[in-house]
Amino acid sequence: MNDTIIRTENLHKTYTTGKVKTHALRGVDLEIPRGSFSCIVGPSGHGKSTLMHLVGGLDRPTAGRVFIGGEEITGLSGRRLAALRARRIGFVFQFFNLLPGLSAEENVATAMMFAGVPEKVQRDRSRELLALVGLSDKLRAKPSELSGGQQQRVAIVRALANDPDILLMDEPTGNLDSESESEVLAAVAKLHGEGKTVVIVTHNGEIARRAERVIRVKDGIIVEGY
Amino acid sequence: MNIPKLVVKNLTRRKGRFVFTLLGITIGIASFVTLLSLGGGLKKEIRKQAAELGANLVVTPKGWCAYEQVSVLTGEQLPEGIPFSVVGKIAAIKGLTAVPYLTERTAYKNNPVSVIGILPEEMKRFKNWEMEQGKYFATQDEKALVIGSGIAGQFELKPGDELTVKGERFPIRGILKETGGKDDIAVYMPLSVTQKLYEVGSNVSFIAIKVDDIARIDAYILKIQEAANVAVVSDKQLLKSVLAIVGTVSMTLQLIAAVAILAAAFGIINTMMTAVSERKREIGILQAIGAPRGTIFSLFLLESGFYGLLGGIFGVVGGLLFSLFASPYISQNEFTTLIKGGDAAGALDLRIIFGSMLFSVAVSLVSGLYPAWKAARMTPVEAISYE
Numbered sequence: 200m201n202d203t204i205i206r207t208e209n210l211h212k213t214y215t216t217g218k219v220k221t222h223a224l225r226g227v228d229l230e231i232p233r234g235s236f237s238c239i240v241g242p243s244g245h246g247k248s249t250l251m252h253l254v255g256g257l258d259r260p261t262a263g264r265v266f267i268g269g270e271e272i273t274g275l276s277g278r279r280l281a282a283l284r285a286r287r288i289g290f291v292f293q294f295f296n297l298l299p300g301l302s303a304e305e306n307v308a309t310a311m312m313f314a315g316v317p318e319k320v321q322r323d324r325s326r327e328l329l330a331l332v333g334l335s336d337k338l339r340a341k342p343s344e345l346s347g348g349q350q351q352r353v354a355i356v357r358a359l360a361n362d363p364d365i366l367l368m369d370e371p372t373g374n375l376d377s378e379s380e381s382e383v384l385a386a387v388a389k390l391h392g393e394g395k396t397v398v399i400v401t402h403n404g405e406i407a408r409r410a411e412r413v414i415r416v417k418d419g420i421i422v423e424g425y
Numbered sequence: 426m427n428i429p430k431l432v433v434k435n436l437t438r439r440k441g442r443f444v445f446t447l448l449g450i451t452i453g454i455a456s457f458v459t460l461l462s463l464g465g466g467l468k469k470e471i472r473k474q475a476a477e478l479g480a481n482l483v484v485t486p487k488g489w490c491a492y493e494q495v496s497v498l499t500g501e502q503l504p505e506g507i508p509f510s511v512v513g514k515i516a517a518i519k520g521l522t523a524v525p526y527l528t529e530r531t532a533y534k535n536n537p538v539s540v541i542g543i544l545p546e547e548m549k550r551f552k553n554w555e556m557e558q559g560k561y562f563a564t565q566d567e568k569a570l571v572i573g574s575g576i577a578g579q580f581e582l583k584p585g586d587e588l589t590v591k592g593e594r595f596p597i598r599g600i601l602k603e604t605g606g607k608d609d610i611a612v613y614m615p616l617s618v619t620q621k622l623y624e625v626g627s628n629v630s631f632i633a634i635k636v637d638d639i640a641r642i643d644a645y646i647l648k649i650q651e652a653a654n655v656a657v658v659s660d661k662q663l664l665k666s667v668l669a670i671v672g673t674v675s676m677t678l679q680l681i682a683a684v685a686i687l688a689a690a691f692g693i694i695n696t697m698m699t700a701v702s703e704r705k706r707e708i709g710i711l712q713a714i715g716a717p718r719g720t721i722f723s724l725f726l727l728e729s730g731f732y733g734l735l736g737g738i739f740g741v742v743g744g745l746l747f748s749l750f751a752s753p754y755i756s757q758n759e760f761t762t763l764i765k766g767g768d769a770a771g772a773l774d775l776r777i778i779f780g781s782m783l784f785s786v787a788v789s790l791v792s793g794l795y796p797a798w799k800a801a802r803m804t805p806v807e808a809i810s811y812e
């Protein structure tokens with residue numbers, strides 16, 4: 200088994216808005232070992248989210264290559280990329296992670312639907328997972344009826360619903376108070392303990408201290424920690 | 426979770442918008458169904474009446490327009506434009522039977538009633554009439570009435586009763602057996618009595634003609650025109666001009682329905698476009714948790730298709746109810762004053778029902794194409810970064 204689960208080769212990403220070109224990434228080489236807990240830090244607007252999106256198959260690089268578990272995903276079709284996101288990668292974003300029309304339970308179940316899980320299993324497993332993060336009494340609550348911390352815990356559970364290898368989080372505690380933040384961090388620590396590969400983009404020094412590896416991004420390149 | 430469930434949840438999130446958009450397509454389809462069924466009913470009626478006239482040719486005064494010719498079928502009161510002598514001249518031609526009609530009008534208990542002056546013996550043979558109750562006219566100029574079964578039923582009349590026609594009282598001799606057509610809703614009087622009563626001299630309104638050899642119909646037309654200075658229309662032409670008029674009417678109605686449906690389609694497009702832009706971020710989330718573009722496309726397409734399905738069902742039911750209630754009033758026009766029994770809703774067949782539902786679904790699916798395409802075309806990052 201290859202112990203590098205995420206690898207990028209000379210990754211470039213240029214956004215073109217009208218005539219303006221933004222070089223968000225300018226040659227990123229990254230290797231993340233399986234089962235590790237890494238943090239991506241760096242100033243705002245320097246390419247952290249962009250890097251995460253490319254690694255998770257949510258966007259395509261302008262140049263360079265991305266490997267997940269040794270398989271190159273750069274040239275995959277949209278459908279194959281979607282399947283990859285459904286089964287092998289879990290995303291958590293900073294805000295509004297949840298589908299607002301659906302309850303906590305349905306949000307988790309929907310993620311399983313895209314991985315082809317039968318409905319009966321969807322229900323049992325989403326209840327089980329929500330219980331693990333202490334949300335058994337919020338199964339039917341809509342996102343608008345949940346606190347920020349509870350919403351993020353649902354989002355984490357949903358990211359894990361299909362038992363992915365990799366959990367990618369973009370400032371998951373960015374808009375939480377310290378109590379909610381520690382709830383979320385506890386959940387993350389537990390996952391890492393279970394062997395998941397966790398990558399968190401954050402400005403939060405506390406999280407960065409806990410991480411095994413800190414990757415510092417500046418001006419679209421990695422300046423420390425690869 | 427499954428796709429249809431997700432679609433329904435999305436659909437009903439904005440209750441007001443859902444209801445109004447649904448109402449739009451429902452009204453569109455309802456008007457479509459109503460007009461189609463009323464139009465179809467009208468056509469059916471006209472055909473039935475033409476068949477009932479039992480004639481191959483109709484002789485009318487020269488210079489009648491299509492509308493007046495059509496009135497022969499509907500039993501409108503017509504000008505008494507043909508002298509009786511013409512009837513004899515035409516009847517003298519070999520190979521045809523000619524019967525004159527004098528169509529007049531009276532009122533009974535505030536209802537308009539058709540009075541038709543006929544030659545009793547000739548008419549009975551021509552139509553193969555049979556009696557339900559009482560007797561037929563005993564002589565060619567008896568001052569009495571024979572009435573259709575519809576009239577008898579409507580006013581609860583029986584042989585021996587009296588009926589006032591144009592201020593004069595006439596005894597009812599008998600009631601005709603039900604024919605299922607407009608013969609049922611007229612009052613018959615010998616021609617000479619009618620002519621005297623309505624002071625029209627020796628004139629009649631039109632002459633119905635049956636020919637022995639239908640293949641030589643053109644030759645008959647020529648012979649008739651040689652014998653008298655009249656216009657001759659064949660039942661086919663008559664039917665054609667009626668259907669042309671009805672066709673124009675129903676085409677106009679269908680155009681109105683088409684406009685209603687078009688407006689509903691734009692309502693759906695508008696609602697779906699709003700939904701797509703409102704749910705940009707959700708589209709991103711769906712993509713992040715593994716929804717392929719095809720699924721995003723079908724989510725939105727099915728959502729708009731649902732409007733068509735529901736609107737189709739409600740619209741067909743609504744249209745059916747409406748044409749059921751409206752047909753007695755709408756049929757009360759120049760064409761169909763006399764067809765009381767003919768309800769247009771009866772013409773609402775399965776083809777209209779399923780055709781309209783399919784049409785509704787098709788319209789809403791087509792309306793959903795562009796919004797769904799917009800939704801599916803969004804890149805995940807574009808959708809995710811949207812706040």
Ligand SMILES: Nc1ncnc2c1ncn2[C@@H]1O[C@H](COP(=O)(O)OP(=O)(O)OP(=O)(O)O)[C@@H](O)[C@H]1O
Pocket residue numbers: 214215216221222223242243244245246247248249250806807810
């Ligand atoms: N969809 C886009 N279109 C155009 N430019 C973009 C797009 N997304 C990001 N950028 C630009 O690319 C650069 C990197 O953006 P990115 O979001 O990766 O930064 P970041 O490090 O995550 O910042 P923050 O800490 O504020 O989230 C920025 O200059 C940003 O303006």
Ligand SMILES: [Mg+2]
Pocket residue numbers: 247248249369
């Ligand atoms: Mg960012």
